[in-house]
Amino acid sequence: MNFDSGLPIYIQIVEIIKTRIATGILKRGEKLPSVRDMATELKVNPNTIQRSYGELERENVVFTQRGMGTFVTEEESILEELKGNMAREKIISFMEDMERLGYNRDEIPAIIKETILEGK
Amino acid sequence: MNFDSGLPIYIQIVEIIKTRIATGILKRGEKLPSVRDMATELKVNPNTIQRSYGELERENVVFTQRGMGTFVTEEESILEELKGNMAREKIISFMEDMERLGYNRDEIPAIIKETILEGK
């Protein structure tokens, strides 16, 4: 795993975990890897993972039980919001890419429909 | 710049240059940086750039004039096709991402329209 995108490593890890949760790789209520295991897996310092987990907890995406571990939230509403946010980000960056390629915002839905039909 | 995506570096450079052309950073008929300059800019071996330019020429995206340098094609149809291909790739990977987030192919155009409206 590389972390040279310019963003702080702990933020990048937050994004990775959010993606895993939003896409269902990590499920509602599931235990995350321990701070130490995650640190070993991603080859970063445990404090960095700690910070990532802390940030996720602040956002109520995960919760921790002392001595037990860190878990994906049980609250469905937060998970839905998370998916919505990630989708919105994906859409926005996609649209920016498309505009850079010379397409107009408003014609994009139509182009997508075409592409869907082609693929069928 | 990192080139550790697994793909051969020369292919990655081909993609970078195609993106620059498709987005208009490099314009129709414009001279590309010399092999040597490009190698310096991307911190790779000049032979690698040479190979990338060769590939681009094979695809008629650029053409070479001995002693003058390498230039973006003058043929509008090729540029259009290039943009179309890049757009199609973007759309496909975007749709895969959205499906992973739990959205159905067919509902995506509608979601995009909503997001456009929100952003206004």
Added chain:
Amino acid sequence: MNFDSGLPIYIQIVEIIKTRIATGILKRGEKLPSVRDMATELKVNPNTIQRSYGELERENVVFTQRGMGTFVTEEESILEELKGNMAREKIISFMEDMERLGYNRDEIPAIIKETILEGK
């Protein structure tokens, strides 16, 4: 327990015991811990406790029976006065705090009423 408030330790202990009596942790007529036990509990020299007990006796808050130990006074009037004094101190320091936060002496009772209502 820390005793680094600047005040003599024996005075601080007098205050601790008065608080325990005023709040009913130590009841009317109840035996106080022996000097030796109290010294162990608070991790101070027994002579210090001896001095604190002496001070409390001087104020008629406790009385000593040779060979039996030290006891909270039986006189209700002294206990009432003790509570009144502690309340007055609490009120004064509370009001100073509130004034420092920018509240006027005279508006404080009203603010408290509001807070009581909120808490209901």
Added chain:
Amino acid sequence: MNFDSGLPIYIQIVEIIKTRIATGILKRGEKLPSVRDMATELKVNPNTIQRSYGELERENVVFTQRGMGTFVTEEESILEELKGNMAREKIISFMEDMERLGYNRDEIPAIIKETILEGK
């Protein structure tokens, strides 16, 4: 300065700074001591101060300008809210103390009024 209240040091520092702001010792827009100076002053590690400042920034009580320092927020509404919160905490703990001394919640405003009158 002692930090053995059981609470994490960084939280205690957050409280100290909030008190300084709420009581006007630190004014609207004023620069806080640098992380390093504060660490020296309070004899803790700079990272601990960093964490405290980060927490305060998260709560919008302060903001930072890279290379310039950390400053008390300019937003009056946040400062008002801060004072309100600190007052509420003071009131609640004061009332708990008074109840422990045998006074009823509802009679406290009256007792305060008496104490004010006595002091005049």
Added chain:
DNA sequence: GTGGTCTAGACCACA
């Protein structure tokens, strides 16, 4: 100079 991030390694409370 400022804050921001990261690593290394320690100790603690909780279970």
Added chain:
DNA sequence: GTGGTCTAGACCACC
């Protein structure tokens, strides 16, 4: 074992 805190010391970007 788990997460939570703290220290020490380094390097970075920005001003």
